[in-house]
Amino acid sequence: MIRFFKSLIRISSFISKELTEIFRQPRLILTLVLGPFLIMFLFGLAYPDQGRTLRTTIVVADPNSFQKEIATFTESFKSSLVDYVRVSDKEQALAKLALNQTDMVIVVPLVPLETIQSNQQAEFLVYHNEVDPLQIGYIQSVARAYIDAINSQFLRSIVEQGQADSDSLQSNMKTAIVKTQALQKAIPTGDGNAQAAIIEKDLTALYEKLTTFRSLASDVMVRPFSAKIFGLSDTQLTVTGFFAPAVIVLLLQHFSITFASLSIVRETRSGIMELFRVSPITAFETLAGKYLSYLFFEIILAGIITALAVWLLKIPILGHMQDYALAVVVLLFTSLGVGFFISLISETDTQAVQYSMLLLLASIFFSGFFLDLRLMREPITVLAWSLPATYGIRMLQDIMLRGASIPLLIFLGITAIGIVLFLADWILLRKKMESQYA
Known part of the structure; x- marks a missing residue:
């Protein structure tokens, strides 16, 4: 019995330890509880009950x-x-x-x-x-x-x-009756032929109208x-074919953000940042090297996913491959910027992963993956167009499914976001490295 109580005490110590560890991270608790609820709440506000005009x-x-x-x-x-x-x-x-x-x-x-x-x-x-x-x-x-x-x-x-x-x-029938009576009176005077011709003309017109009416099919009469x-597109798309570009975009965005978000935060916690003290490397060189390495890996991954979609699932790419490749590269560049930003503001791996998952959840609901963005109310569209997936889905749908060239405004928009994120990441990383050196 004493051994049993000692076992309970040891077990309870872990309970208190883990609860203390959780409550030491209020930001994580708020993210876990309020994050999904806020996304669902905004999703409910974003879409009206009636269809779009x-x-x-x-x-x-x-x-x-x-x-x-x-x-x-x-x-x-x-x-x-x-x-x-x-x-x-x-x-x-x-x-x-x-x-x-x-x-x-x-x-x-x-x-x-x-x-x-x-x-x-x-x-x-x-x-x-x-x-x-x-x-x-x-x-x-x-x-x-x-x-x-x-x-x-x-x-x-x-x-x-x-x-x-x-x-x-x-009135015509009354006229016909009057003319018939006049015909009867006119027969002795020799006016009968003229009156008979008028009656014959009226009856012929009535007969033709009745003939036309009877010749019409009932479907034509009712409808x-x-x-x-x-x-405008001659290609008949299946549901799988339509959602394929959006799925490709979400996968590439999530992979890029997840890998990048775990990069710098792990180096900070493991002490690798301390090693930069004795090296002449700058924040720009560090960030550029990370961008290029992850971008190279993600391009290979994007090629594999695209090949599987085209060859196994028979997903069409009606547009030019150079437009498709350019759209994928700028999507990866911007997504990496988001991932590095998350990594620079996160204190632990858990926070970085949680932010990445919340961003994936927001992208699923607000990027146009489920419902068309034209159905969304205006204030919420600001959130939608702040996500890289929104731009990526629009570009890949136009290129793959419509056979159009890359939409210029969409391309410039996501490129601008990517450049702003790169500059923000550079500033944050420089401050972090300077604080490490201090």
Whole structure:
């Protein structure tokens, strides 16, 4: 029994030791508890319940009366989902779509009435430049809602026109009765042929209208308009294919930040910084050497990941490889800057790893990996565009999935962040080395 109590005392000593060690690191406790909660809280605030507004360009090539009527209805379409602009040049509208200056292009059919009377649905052509399956589905649902509203409005106008025509039909029937009575009276006087010709003309017109009505298929009568949806990219992407660039970016960013964040903090705790006292090395040379060594390693790792994605998963790279390589290098450079910054402000390995994991969690939620950044509320977008992954995902999606060249503004943005981080790391490392020398 005495041995048992001694064992409990020894075990309890470890409990007090570990708890004391934990409470000696209040920054770590705050990071562990408040960090994930704050990220989830901001994520809940970032995205509204309703879908984003689509910047839509309506193409009316031949503004005849009926196309004007459709365009007028389009602009009065009671929906918070669509913001309309009317143009007449289809190629100009598609060029704006390719430059992401509009989200959707709707081409109004040229001769819709003639098409419907020939027993065919008049097709609206809808173009988009999306690669996200969720956004493609969203655009398809908006296009269907728009066409349904057009059909509903068209059928309503047909019914109203039919009711108006029924009045004229009644008057025409009365006129026909009067003419028939006049014909009976006119037969003896020799005016019968003229009256008969008028009646025959009216009956023929009525017969032709009934023939046209009966020849229309029920689908055309119920849904006279339909939509055909096209993407600017001819490549059909799977869900895996769409998320592959984002996964590559997150992996490369996390590897770079993790390796770099553990570099300087370990050297500081192990005493290697003390050895710099007897060497002529400067803070700039130290930081540049670390950048180059880790950058070389990460480039090899990026090549392996890319090769596996392309050859095993069959992920396409529609753009130029030099653009892809340049985007990856600047992503690695900026991510290393973040990692070294974490390493310079961390006191222990545990803190560095925890900061790296929080940054990974923030990148998953705010970089556009899960949800499109265009759905995000404006104040939170500042946080999103402060993450290297946000720029990397945008660049790799444009290059790999759209076949576009590297987006210049995005490239300049992440490059500027990387340079600022390098300068900040240089200043912090110089101060740390000077404090070590003191």
